[in-house]
Amino acid sequence: MKKLTRADYLIRVLWLFLLYLVISFPPFFLMIMGNCEKNIQLELFFGALALIAYGLIIWWIASYYPKYRRWPVVTMSNGKKVLWGLGGLVVGRGLVSFFSWLNEALAHQGETANDMQINQILNGNKISVTFVVISLVFMAPVVEELIFRGLIMNLFFKDERFWWPIILSATLFSACHASTTIYSFLIYFSLGCVLAFIYRKTGNIKLSIGVHFLNNVVAFIPMLLIL
Numbered sequence: 001m002k003k004l005t006r007a008d009y010l011i012r013v014l015w016l017f018l019l020y021l022v023i024s025f026p027p028f029f030l031m032i033m034g035n036c037e038k039n040i041q042l043e044l045f046f047g048a049l050a051l052i053a054y055g056l057i058i059w060w061i062a063s064y065y066p067k068y069r070r071w072p073v074v075t076m077s078n079g080k081k082v083l084w085g086l087g088g089l090v091v092g093r094g095l096v097s098f099f100s101w102l103n104e105a106l107a108h109q110g111e112t113a114n115d116m117q118i119n120q121i122l123n124g125n126k127i128s129v130t131f132v133v134i135s136l137v138f139m140a141p142v143v144e145e146l147i148f149r150g151l152i153m154n155l156f157f158k159d160e161r162f163w164w165p166i167i168l169s170a171t172l173f174s175a176c177h178a179s180t181t182i183y184s185f186l187i188y189f190s191l192g193c194v195l196a197f198i199y200r201k202t203g204n205i206k207l208s209i210g211v212h213f214l215n216n217v218v219a220f221i222p223m224l225l226i227l
Contacts, residue, residue: 047131
């Protein structure tokens with residue numbers, strides 16, 4: 001990676017602000033959709049807008065990612081990929097469970113503000129549930145991994161840096177989720193660290209996307225069971 005000038009850093013920081021603005025649109029559309037349960041046409045409209053927004057973001061970021069990617073993909077067998085995936089899922093869910101317990105025990109918050117927002121949308125009808133599952137279980141992991149691992153970890157540090165890209169990625173990843181306590185912040189920060197570690201060690205963005213997808217599946221199952 002060539003040495004960056006102040007202008008380069010400024011442009012990349014401004015790009016981060018633009019990315020934060022852009023990725024806020026799909027959840028915004030989903031929130032509006034959740035308030036339109038008495039109007040099926042509006043519900044379908046805003047749900048479709050959320051999916052289209054996610055699709056356009058994936059297309060946009062995926063077109064830039066190869067340009068900035070600096071770490072080669074580590075060649076490994078399918079069995080090793082499975083071990084990485086399952087290991088990341090177990091460690092990630094373990095950390096999430098631990099900080100969730102602290103959040104409930106010390107901050108008296110049974111669920112994070114982010115989960116509360118999701119539950120509010122899921123309290124709608126089957127149309128809302130369908131759009132939320134497609135958006136947050138299938139599409140959000142792709143968008144968030146491309147941005148927080150694929151781009152952010154490659155934009156600001158020298159190639160040999162290991163932990164700083166992980167910390168920056170996890171911090172910004174957690175900051176984009178609604179957190180009202182230090183423990184809820186650590187829930188997403190710890191998960192972000194696991195995903196960033198997997199990407200930094202393997203260079204395989206598809207692997208971190210897979211772990212993120214599995215994490216969201218596990219997280220959504222309890223929410224769907226209580227509907």
